[in-house]
Amino acid sequence: GENVEQHPSTLSVQEGDSAVIKCTYSDSASNYFPWYKQELGKRPQLIIDIRSNVGEKKDQRIAVTLNKTAKHFSLHITETQPEDSAVYFCAAITTGSARQLTFGSGTQLTVLP
Amino acid sequence: DAGVIQSPRHEVTEMGQEVTLRCKPISGHDYLFWYRQTMMRGLELLIYFNNNVPIDDSGMPEDRFSAKMPNASFSTLKIQPSEPRDSAVYFCASSVQGPDNSPLHFGNGTRLTVT
Numbered sequence: 001g002e003n004v005e006q007h008p009s010t011l012s013v014q015e016g017d018s019a020v021i022k023c024t025y026s027d028s029a030s031n032y033f034p035w036y037k038q039e040l041g042k043r044p045q046l047i048i049d050i051r052s053n054v055g056e057k058k059d060q061r062i063a064v065t066l067n068k069t070a071k072h073f074s075l076h077i078t079e080t081q082p083e084d085s086a087v088y089f090c091a092a093i094t095t096g097s098a099r100q101l102t103f104g105s106g107t108q109l110t111v112l113p
Numbered sequence: 114d115a116g117v118i119q120s121p122r123h124e125v126t127e128m129g130q131e132v133t134l135r136c137k138p139i140s141g142h143d144y145l146f147w148y149r150q151t152m153m154r155g156l157e158l159l160i161y162f163n164n165n166v167p168i169d170d171s172g173m174p175e176d177r178f179s180a181k182m183p184n185a186s187f188s189t190l191k192i193q194p195s196e197p198r199d200s201a202v203y204f205c206a207s208s209v210q211g212p213d214n215s216p217l218h219f220g221n222g223t224r225l226t227v228t
Contacts, residue, residue, distance in 0.1 A: 032212075032213040032214075034216065036217075042221070043204065043222060044156070044204070044217075044219050045219070046217065049216070089155075093213040098169035098171075099211055099212060099213055100158050100161065100212055101212045101217070103155055105155045106155055106156075
């Protein structure tokens with residue numbers, strides 16, 4: 001099955017700086033890669049996703065890049081703000097008869113004021 | 114749209130007791146997922162349904178766990194008998210289409226503590 005590894009597990013940045021979270025996946029046939037944000041005590045919520053037919057996608061301060069050859073994708077947050085503090089999960093879709101999302105282990109991002 | 118509704122929000126029970134978690138997906142969503150979240154193992158998919166039919170239950174830990182979806186608006190996850198290692202936050206999620214075509218909408222979760 002799919003194996004998704006996520007790094008780093010914790011990340012602290014100063015407000016206004018950029019944050020980068022990286023994930024690798026094992027299934028070369030995976031074609032969908034969403035990112036979820038989970039604030040403390042809340043539910044995970046989708047913030048951005050990318051499909052394998054594009055290499056980069058942006059939404060305001062958030063961007064995701066995908067390198068299919070190397071089987072890795074990254075989340076970039078620019079001009080970080082305190083409200084960006086949360087746990088971020090990457091995910092990849094497994095292929096096969098029962099397609100399902102496999103999540104990375106999460107990154108605790110702390111934006112220091 | 115009230116979102117995915119889970120109950121109860123918190124459940125504290127003693128080892129050996131039966132626990133039933135409930136979920137109401139968003140109306141019109143054909144897929145329903147049960148996830149378990151722990152510090153050690155992160156977010157794990159337990160089982161998911163498409164049009165009320167279980168598609169993949171390979172994530173269900175063992176026979177003590179069972180899930181049903183009797184209709185499009187209701188699902189249950191049952192643990193019998195419960196054990197301390199079952200303590201976790203259990204999330205239900207739903208989506209319009211499959212997990213590679215539409216985002217998962219998570220409920221607020223049920224925090225289960227088994228003593």
